[in-house]
Amino acid sequence: MPRAWSLKSRPHGMPRGSDFALVEIDSAPLGEGEVRIANRWLSVDPYMRGRMNDVKSYVPPFALGEPMQGGAIGEVVESRAASVPVGTKVQHMLGWRDEAVVPGDQVQKLPDLGVPDEAFLGQFGMPGMTAYFGLLEVADAKAEDIVFVSAAAGAVGSTVVQIAKAKGMTVIGSAGGADKCAWVKSLGADAVVDYKAGDVVRALAEAAPKGIDVYFDNVGGDHLDAALLAARMDARFAICGMIDIYNDGKPQSLKYLAKVIGARIAIKGFIVSDYMARAAEFYRDMGGWLAEGKLQREETVHDGLDAMPDAFLGLFTGGNTGKMLVRV
Incomplete structure (x- = not known):
């Protein structure tokens, strides 16, 4: 049965x-x-x-x-x-x-x-498509952008790291604990914030002294605060998920939200199903990067x-x- x-x-x-x-x-x-x-x-x-x-x-x-x-x-x-x-x-x-x-x-x-x-x-399914379209379409990330991605050791975040590196971006990831941070670094991340080791806002400021152009959000909470504070002019935020609030339902603090005005930050949420009709683009590019040895999972x-x-x-x-x- x-x-x-x-x-x-x-x-x-x-x-x-x-x-x-x-x-x-x-x-x-x-x-x-x-x-x-x-x-x-x-x-x-x-x-x-x-x-x-x-x-x-x-x-x-x-x-x-x-x-x-x-x-x-x-x-x-x-x-x-x-x-x-x-x-x-x-x-x-x-x-x-x-x-x-x-x-x-x-x-x-x-x-x-x-x-x-x-x-x-x-990586070749829904999480990978989320990473691909969220980074390249929603956040409009381009070569030489400085990208911050939270939950970088997860299925979506780790793929964001690798796509960003394949496209010539500087990448800062966040992960919890030394082992996960080391793995994210092995994927090509230029710097990794260990959110279990201390204040994320301070750690991101140190990892990205020039600020960030793109934030790929899987977490919300203090990671979103840190990204707002670090955002450069015309930064773009792709809001994929906010696992930080899924269970306790606490509201976001958004204590640096006013930065949106002066820095002209664009913040956009998205659902991967919005892009399913374009799956062929995803498979084409991911297949190419795989053949070039640029993807790990x-x-x-x-x-x-x-x-x-x-x-x-x-x-x-x-x-x-x-x-x-x-x-x-």
């Missing part, structure tokens, strides 16, 4: 294991045009925390007692869709389970880029469907370097 994780109760603050329930789901016959997928890899991502709240947002909240959703990679084991035959490797959004039934026109065949399947949930892997909640919670406690994944 297939199994899936459901949301048992809506979390208040940091989620707990008791907020999740592993339930059996029907293995129904396929309808016309549908495929049955044996999931091999499952993604957990910070944005999923927002879907656990019963509030209106850019994606609907998870329904209590219903299977949760998220990115997944799997193999088609039964098909009633001629365009997606048995044996096809696909990506889809019915994760948090070991088996999924999906309309054939709602799955994406994995491109032939010479990378392992799981890479399409990380790392995954933190938990094994087994039972490990999904622990993997998810690890996103908020520094438990991952690179992309957090579950291998089914």
